[in-house]
Amino acid sequence: MVEIEIDGQKVEVAPGSMVMHAAEKAGTYIPHFCYHKKLSIAANCRMCLVDVEKAPKAMPACATPVTQGMIVRTKSDKAIKAQQSVMEFLLINHPLDCPICDQGGECQLQDLAVGYGGGGSRYEEEKRVVFHKNVGPLISMEEMSRCIHCTRCVRFGQEIAGVMELGMSHRGEHAEIETFVGQTVDSELSGNMIDICPVGALTSKPFRYQARTWELSRRKSVSPHDATGANLVVQVKNHQVMRVVPLENEAINECWIADRDRFSYEALNGADRLTQPMLKQGGEWKTVDWQTALEYVANGLKNVQKDHGAASVGLLASPHSTVEELALAAALVRGLGSANIDSRLRHADFGNTADAGHARWLSMPLADLSTLQRVLVVGGNIRKDQPLMAQRIRQAVRHGAQVSVLSEQAVDWAMPVRQHLLSPAAQWVSALAAVAAAVAAEKGVAAPVSAQTNDTAITIARSLLGGEHKAILLGNAAAHHEKASSLLALANWIGEHTGAKVGYFGEAANTVGAQLVGAVPAAGGQSAQAMLQGGVKAALLLGVEPGADTAVSGDALAQAEMVVTLSPFKTNLDISDVLLPVAPFTETSGSFVNTEGRLQSFHAVVKPLGEARPAWKVLRVLGNLLGLSGFDADSSQAVLAQALPGVAAGQTVDAARLDNSSRAAIDTAPANRAPCVATIYQLDALVRRAPALQRTADAKGAQA
Numbered sequence: 001m002v003e004i005e006i007d008g009q010k011v012e013v014a015p016g017s018m019v020m021h022a023a024e025k026a027g028t029y030i031p032h033f034c035y036h037k038k039l040s041i042a043a044n045c046r047m048c049l050v051d052v053e054k055a056p057k058a059m060p061a062c063a064t065p066v067t068q069g070m071i072v073r074t075k076s077d078k079a080i081k082a083q084q085s086v087m088e089f090l091l092i093n094h095p096l097d098c099p100i101c102d103q104g105g106e107c108q109l110q111d112l113a114v115g116y117g118g119g120g121s122r123y124e125e126e127k128r129v130v131f132h133k134n135v136g137p138l139i140s141m142e143e144m145s146r147c148i149h150c151t152r153c154v155r156f157g158q159e160i161a162g163v164m165e166l167g168m169s170h171r172g173e174h175a176e177i178e179t180f181v182g183q184t185v186d187s188e189l190s191g192n193m194i195d196i197c198p199v200g201a202l203t204s205k206p207f208r209y210q211a212r213t214w215e216l217s218r219r220k221s222v223s224p225h226d227a228t229g230a231n232l233v234v235q236v237k238n239h240q241v242m243r244v245v246p247l248e249n250e251a252i253n254e255c256w257i258a259d260r261d262r263f264s265y266e267a268l269n270g271a272d273r274l275t276q277p278m279l280k281q282g283g284e285w286k287t288v289d290w291q292t293a294l295e296y297v298a299n300g301l302k303n304v305q306k307d308h309g310a311a312s313v314g315l316l317a318s319p320h321s322t323v324e325e326l327a328l329a330a331a332l333v334r335g336l337g338s339a340n341i342d343s344r345l346r347h348a349d350f351g352n353t354a355d356a357g358h359a360r361w362l363s364m365p366l367a368d369l370s371t372l373q374r375v376l377v378v379g380g381n382i383r384k385d386q387p388l389m390a391q392r393i394r395q396a397v398r399h400g401a402q403v404s405v406l407s408e409q410a411v412d413w414a415m416p417v418r419q420h421l422l423s424p425a426a427q428w429v430s431a432l433a434a435v436a437a438a439v440a441a442e443k444g445v446a447a448p449v450s451a452q453t454n455d456t457a458i459t460i461a462r463s464l465l466g467g468e469h470k471a472i473l474l475g476n477a478a479a480h481h482e483k484a485s486s487l488l489a490l491a492n493w494i495g496e497h498t499g500a501k502v503g504y505f506g507e508a509a510n511t512v513g514a515q516l517v518g519a520v521p522a523a524g525g526q527s528a529q530a531m532l533q534g535g536v537k538a539a540l541l542l543g544v545e546p547g548a549d550t551a552v553s554g555d556a557l558a559q560a561e562m563v564v565t566l567s568p569f570k571t572n573l574d575i576s577d578v579l580l581p582v583a584p585f586t587e588t589s590g591s592f593v594n595t596e597g598r599l600q601s602f603h604a605v606v607k608p609l610g611e612a613r614p615a616w617k618v619l620r621v622l623g624n625l626l627g628l629s630g631f632d633a634d635s636s637q638a639v640l641a642q643a644l645p646g647v648a649a650g651q652t653v654d655a656a657r658l659d660n661s662s663r664a665a666i667d668t669a670p671a672n673r674a675p676c677v678a679t680i681y682q683l684d685a686l687v688r689r690a691p692a693l694q695r696t697a698d699a700k701g702a703q704a
Contacts, residue, residue, distance in 0.1 A: 001013065001014060001015075002014070002015050002017070002066050002067065002068050003068065003069070004019075004022055004066050004067070004068075004069070004070040004071070004072060005069075005070070005071045005072065006019075006022060006023055006026050006028050006072045006073075006074065007026075007028055007072070007073060007074055007075060009026050009028070011025050011026040013025055013066055015066075016065060017065070017066050018041065018061065018062055018063060018064060018065060018066065019050060019052070019059070019061040019062075019064045019065075019066060019070075019072055020032070020035055020048060020061040020062040021066075022066055022072075023061060023072075023074065024037075028074055030048045030050060030061045030074050031047050031048060031083060031112050031115070031116065032045065032047050032048040032061070032062060033045040033047050033090075033108060033109070033112075033148060033150045033198045034047075034062070034150035034151060034152060035048060035061075035062040036152055036155075036196055038160065038254065038255065039152060039155040039156060039159060039160070039196075040155055040159060041062050041063050042150070042151050042155065043060045043062055043063035044149065044150065044151060045086070045090075045148065045149075045150050046060060046086045047083060047086050047087070047090070047112065047116075048060050048061040048062050048083075049061070049079060049082035049083055049086060050064075050072055050073065050074045050079050051072070051073040051074070051076040051078040051079040051082075052064065052070065052071070052072055052073075053070070053071035053072070053073075057082075058078055058079055058082035061074075080116075083116050084116050084117075084118070086116075087112065087113060087116040087117050087118075088117070088118060088121070088122070090109065090148050091113065091117060091121065092121065092123050092127070093127045093128045093145070093173065094109070094127075094145075094146060094148070094199075095127060095143070095145050095146060097143070097146075098110060101143070101146070101200040102140075102200055102203040102204075102207070102208055102209065103146075103197075103199060103200030103203060104200070104212070104213070105212060105213035105214050106213045107198070107199055107200060108198035108199070109148065109198060109199045127145070128145065128173050129145050130144040130145045130147065130176055131144070132144060133178055133179070134184075135165075135179055135183075135184050135185040136184035136185050136186065136190075136205075136695075136696065136697070137205060137206075137691075137692045137693075137695035137696055138185070138190055138191055138204070138205055138206070138259060138263060138692055138693075138696065139185055139190060139191070139193060139194060139202055139203075139204070139205060140202070140203045140204065140205040140208050141177075141201065141202060142203075142208075143200060143201060143203075144176065144177065144178075144201055146199045146200045146201045147176075147177050147199065147201040148198070148199055148201075149168065149175055149177065150198055151168060151177075152193075152196045152197065152198070153166050153177065153193040153196065153197060153202060154166050154167055154168060154177065156192060156193055156196055157187065157193070159398070160189065160192070160256065160391055160394070161187040161188075161189045161190065161192075161391070161414065162187075162383075162391075162394050162413070162414025162415050163186075163187050163414045165179055165180075165183070165185045165186070165187060165190070166178065166179060166185065166193070167179075167180065177201070184697060186696065186697040186698065187259075187414075188258055188259055188260075188383065188384060188387045188680060188698065189256060189258060189259065189387055189388075189391065190259055191204070191257070191258075191259045191262040191263065192246075192256050192257070195245060195246065195255075204243065204262075205692065206263060206266055206691075206692045207242065207243045210237075210242050210243075211235075211237045211242050211243075215237050216235040216236060216237050216242060216243065217235065217236045217237070218233050218234075218235055218236075219233070219234050219235075219236060219603070219605040220232070220233060220234075220247055220602065220603075221233075221234045221585065221586065221602045221603075221605055222509075222585075222592055222600045222601075222602045223257065223258075223261040223509065224320050224509045224584075224585040224592070224684070224686065225258070225260050225261055225264065225320070225508075225509055225683060225684060225686070225687065226258070226260075226385065226386050226387075226388075226389075226506070226507070226508065226509065226683070227362075227386065227505060227506025227507060227508060227509065227511055227512070227594055227595035228252065228253060228258075228366065228386060228388045228389060228594060228595070229252055229253075229509065229592055229593075229594030229595075229598065229600050230246065230252060230253035230256075230257045230258070230261050230388060231246065231247035231248075231249040231252060231253055231600070232244050232245070232246065232247055232257065232261060233245050233246070233247045234265070234586060234605045236605055236606055239606045239607055240269055240606065241265045241268050241269065241586055241605065241606060242265075243265070244257075244261065244262050244263075244264075244265050245257070245262070246261075250367070251365065251366065251367050251598075252366055252594070252598070253388050256388060256391065257388070258387040258388055259387075259693065259696075260680065260681060260683070260687045260690075260693060263690055263692050263693050264686040264687045264690045264693060265586070265690075266689075266690040266691055266692060266693075267569075267584075267685070267686045267687070267688075267689035267690045268568075268584055268586055268587075268609075268686070270689050270691075272569045272570055272571075272689055273568060273569060273570075273581075273609055273610070273612075274567060274568060274569055274570045274571075274579055274581040274612070275581055275609055275610025275611055275612060276288075276581060276610060276611045277289065277290055277292070277293035277294075277578070277579065277580055277581060277611065278293075278578070278579040279292070279293060279296060279577070279578055280576065280577050280578070285573070285579070290611065290613070293578055293580060294580075294618070294621055294622055294625055295625065296578060297562075297564050297578055297580075297622060298622060298625035298626050300538060300561070300562040300564075300577075300578075301313060301336065301538055301562070301626065302626070303561075304537045304538035304561055304562060305336055305337070305538075307537075308537045310336050310337030310338045311337075311338055311339070311340065311524075311526075312338075312536055312537040312538065313333065313336050313338045313340065313536060313537070313538045313539075314333070314338065314340030314341065314342075314526055314531040314535065314536035314538070314539050314540070315329050315332070315333045315340065315341045315342075315539070315540040315541075315542060316341075316342060316343075316345065316528055316531060316532070316539065316540070316541050316542065316544045316546075316550075317329050317341065317342070317343045317514065317519050317542040317543065317544065318343065318345070318508070318542060318543030318544050318549060318684070318685075319343045319344075319345070319507065319508035319509070319510050319511045319514045319519075320508045320509050320510060320543060320684050320685075321343075321510060321514075321519075321542055321543050321615065322510065322513075322585075322588070322590025322591055322592065322615075322616070322636075323510060323513040323516075323517055323590065323591040323592065323593060323599070323640060323643055323644060324589075324590050324591065324616040324636045324639040324640055324643065325542065325590065325615040325616050325619065326343065326510065326513065326514050326517050326519040326542075326643075327517040327518075327519075327639060327640075327642070327643035328616055328619040328620060328623065328631070328639060329341060329519060329540070329542055329619055330517060330518040330519050331623065331628070331630050331631070332540075332619055332622060332623050332626070332628065332631075333540075334518075334522070335623065335626065335628035335629070335630070335631075336626065336628070338525070339521050339522040339523065339524050339525030339526075340521060340525045340526045340531060340535075340536060341518075341519055341520070341521060341525065342519070342520055342521050342525075342526070342527055342528035342531065343511075343514040343519040343520065343528075344520060344527070344528055345528050345544060345549050345550045345551065346476075346480045346507070346549070346550060346551045346675075346676040346677070346678070347479065347480050347484070347527075347528070347529075347551065348480060348481065348482040348484070348529070348551060348671075348673070348675065348676070349481060349482055349483060349484035349485050350521075350527040350528075350529070351485050351664065352479075352484040352485040352488060352662070352664070353515070353520055354515060354659045354660075355659065356518065356522070357516065357518065357657060358515065358516075358657050358658070358659045359511075359512045359513075359515035359516050359593075359597075359653075359657065359658055359659070360479075360503075360504045360506075360511075360512070360515065360658075360659070360660055361503060361504065361506070361512050361595055361596065361597050361658040361659075361660065362473075362503040362504065362505065362506065362595040362596050362597075363471070363501040363502055363503030363658075363660055364471065364501055364503065364596070365596050366389065366392065366594070366595070366596050367392075368469070369389055369392035369393055369396065369471075370392045370393075370395045370396050371396060371469055372393065372396045372401050372469050372470060372471055373396070373400070373401050373402070373466075373467030373468060373469045373470060374401065374402050374404075374463055374464050374466060374467040374469075374470035374471075374500065375393060375396070375401060375402070375403045375404070375470065375471055375472075375473065376403075376404045376405075376406070376435070376460060376463075376464060376471075376472045376473070376494075376500070377403065377404070377405050377406070377407075377473050377474075377475055378406045378428070378432060378472065378473070378474045378475065378478045378487060378491060379406065379407065379425070379428060379474060379475045379476070379477035379478030379479075379481060379487070379675065380407075380474075380475015380476040380477040380478060380479075380505065380677065381407075381411050381413075381475070381477075381677075382413065382473075382475055382505060383411070383412070383413045383414060384679065384680040384698065385475060385476045385505065385507070385677070385680070386475075386505045386506075387680075389505055389595075390413060390414075390415075393415065394413075394414065394415045397415045397416055401467075402418045402463045402466075402467070403415065403416070403417050403418055404417070404418050404419040404420075404421065404459075404460040404463055404464075405417055405419070405420050405421065406421045406423065406428060406431055406432060406435075407420065407421075407422065407423075407477075408422070408423065408424060408425045408477075408674075409422065410422060418459070418463060419456050419459050419460050419463070420456075421434075421435070421456045421457060421460060425477065425481065425671065425674045425675055426670040426671040426672070426673075426674070427670050427671075428478070428481065428483070428487060428671075429483045429486045429487060429490065429666065429667065429668045429669075429671075430451060430668045430670075431457075432487060432490045432491070432494075433447075433448070433449050433451035433490060433666070433668055434451045434452060434453050434454055434457035435457045435460050435461055435464075435490075435494060436448050436449070436451065436490050436493055436494050437449075437450075437451040437452070437453045437457070438453045438457045438458045438460070438461035438462075439461040439464065439465065439494055439497050439498060440497070441453065441458075441461075442458075442461055442462065442465055443465075443497055445497065448489075448490065448493045448666055449490075449666045449668055451668070461498075464494065464498040464500055465498055470498065470499065470500040470501070471500050471501045471502070471503060472491045472494055472495050472500050472501070472502045472503075473502075473503055473504070473505055474487060474488065474491060474502075474503070474504050474505070475505050476505065476507045476675075476677050476678075477675040477677050478504075478675075479504055479507060480507075480551065480675040480676050480677060481671065481675045482671035482672060482673060482675070483667060483671050485662060485664035485667075486664060486665075486666045486667045486668070488502070488660065488662040488664070489662045489663075489664045489665070489666050490666055492660070492661065492662055502660050503595075503660055504595065504660070505595060506594070506595030507683075508683075508684070509592045509594070510592045510593060511595065512593040512594065512595060512597060512653075512658075513591070513592055513593030513599075513644075516593060516643075516644060516653060516657060517643045517644065528550065528551075529551065529552055532546060532550055532552050532553070532554050532556065532557065533552060533556050534556035534557070534559060534560070536560060537560055537561045537562075538560060538561055538562045538563075538564075539557055539560050539562075539563045539564070540563075540564045540566065541563065541564065541565045541566065541567070541572060541576070542566045542582075542615065543566065543567055543568075543582075543615075543685065544565075544567075545567075545571050545572060545685060546572065546575070548682065548685075548688065549678075549684070549685075550676075551676035554572075554575055555575075557575045558574065558575045560575075562577050562578070563575050563576045563577055563578075564576065564577065564578045564580065565578070565579050565580065566580045566582045566615055566618060566619075567579070567580075567581070567582060567685065568581065568582060568583065568584040568587075568609075568612065568685070569685055569689065571685070580618055581609075581610065581611060581612040581613070582612060582613060582614065582615035582618055583604070583608045583609075583612050583613060583614045583615065584686065585602070586604065586605045586606055587604050587605075587606055587607065587608040587609065587612065587614070588604050588608070588614035588615065588616070588636070589601070589602065589603045589604055589614070589635075589636040589637075590602065590614075590616070590636055591636075591640055591644075591649065593644075593653060596652065597652045597653040597655070597657075597658045598650070598651070598652045598653075599644065599647050599648070599649055599650070599651055599652070599653060600649060600650065601637075601640070601649035614636070616636055616639055619631075620632075620633060620639075630642075679698070679699075679701075679702035680698050680699075680702075681693045681694060681696065681698055681699040681702065682699075682702060
């Protein structure tokens with residue numbers, strides 16, 4: 001450790017650290033623009049000039065390495081005058097439009113100009129003007145005259161998103177941040193550039209001119225999309241969600257969120273919202289009160305149960321539903337005497353399940369993805385399916401990790417991939433068996449199944465046999481594969497013989513939680529696929545849109561005697577008999593269990609729209625109307641305590657309940673059909689209804 005003195009305070013930091021790092025450790029604030037703790041050092045704004053003893057001039061704190069005994073003064077006359085001079089230069093060309101700037105009130109330049117700016121300028125020349133640019137539906141570059149060339153956005157693209165979509169052209173006062181020859185910014189993490197821009201150059205296009213920052217209330221929440229469980233700050237005005245930004249949590253999402261976490265809020269205020277219960281009568285939809293709707297549903301379920309038996313009732317639940325909703329849904333179905341409940345909507349191999357009360361999971365903390373040295377990804381496009389987990393693996397690659405992929409086609413993951421083992425999805429088991437055979441040959445043991453090796457499989461095997469921290473991770477396509485059990489069994493065999501952990505990235509916000517609370521069929525129960533193909537006479541759809549959320553269409557449900565849709569949106573109109581408006585994640589309290597097994601709870605940030613009600617309350621009342629026991633909880637916290645006893649918010653579930661083991665026999669015969677995988681902006685009902693996301697290149701590419 002190196003000891004230095006900052007403003008009279010002694011502080012020890014690691015060799016190679018910069019003065020800025022020492023100041024952060026000492027709790028001393030040094031003004032800066034270009035420095036960001038997650039990005040490389042550029043030292044181009046010069047705002048962080050400090051007085052270093054024996055140095056002839058002020059030095060940039062972000063780019064000056066510490067030395068033993070160094071004495072630094074951040075508030076001496078020399079430092080203050082240097083910082084004031086830099087501020088004067090920064091403001092020469094900066095437009096005087098703070099009153100109409102979307103960044104006003106949360107602008108670093110505005111804040112620091114108060115302390116370091118002058119009352120007037122010595123420069124009388126005209127300010128420069130930079131022409132606005134259109135870079136897509138998410139980021140506004142309408143006022144690039146405000147840019148101070150800190151290059152944070154450029155470095156974010158290169159280092160975090162992995163794609164250099166923005167760069168600086170020209171020099172001096174002609175310098176501009178722009179895309180290459182009129183291209184758009186299409187990264188799935190692009191919205192983070194808005195957060196890290198220290199001025200009002202990059203702003204949110206959907207949020208533009210919607211509210212002033214001081215008008216917004218800020219409330220914590222958790223992303224309802226992929227299995228990362230990113231922490232959010234939801235900003236609210238007049239009981240309406242206006243903006244979503246990241247809440248820093250180093251263990252989960254660091255200080256980033258994906259664009260679908262940031263912009264999907266648009267769907268919450270859309271015209272598609274369902275605000276009153278509705279019944280279909282004579283082929284026409286009529287709005288009714290809650291009592292009428294729930295009594296109609298309860299009587300319908302009783303009649304179907306009486307006429308066709310309890311096994312004719314089923315419930316399909318979205319894995320984006322909360323723990324509380326899924327627990328009550330499972331209790332409702334089982335209380336009626338049925339075992340037909342499933343949240344594995346896109347799966348094809350329903351034998352690939354953990355024991356009752358257990359769950360498939362990532363097999364490590366999310367933060368450990370950044371420290372892996374060897375990774376084999378089986379199936380799925382992690383860059384689009386799990387953007388924040390892909391970002392962590394990208395950081396591991398920057399530190400020397402080797403990533404290998406088994407996939408149907410080579411997809412740009414915005415990181416170097418050591419080996420692509422390309423194979424049709426139908427033959428993935430055979431392809432992975434070749435890797436297992438190569439591992440067996442290298443170690444001199446018997447292979448789990450007979451398979452022909454190839455050069456790519458041998459290279460992947462040798463890569464996995466090296467390094468210390470390594471993992472075999474199965475993507476969404478592997479989880480949804482017809483031979484998912486065989487893929488997991490092979491992955492476990494390879495992991496056992498290479499020392500690699502084996503885990504699933506996880507598809508939805510509550511994929512793990514759904515398994516833990518029993519939102520999968522018990523013995524003798526029908527799978528999601530069987531129910532969708534007409535296996536039930538009465539179906540409840542909790543946040544599910546057949547066809548969009550499922551591997552098979554729900555056309556056969558139209559023949560059921562009763563179909564009840566619980567959704568925040570007007571959907572399933574052709575197959576449903578009842579529509580019950582339930583609250584999305586911003587209008588209800590609840591919990592998700594992310595892919596590392598961490599339970600995260602959240603509260604409603606706005607009141608439910610119209611007559612919408614939290615789904616757990618709807619299910620509780622329905623259970624009471626049906627005369628079932630166990631439906632007397634008066635809060636979501638009470639439901640959670642019954643569903644996952646002994647697990648507090650923020651804690652991980654007992655490791656004994658997280659299990660990726662497999663007893664399945666390995667079947668190398670080709671699969672009959674390709675796995676069903678949703679594209680990035682078709683994953684769930686919210687992103688499908690977010691206008692800005694649906695105008696992105698990713699959404700348009702999927703539609704094409």
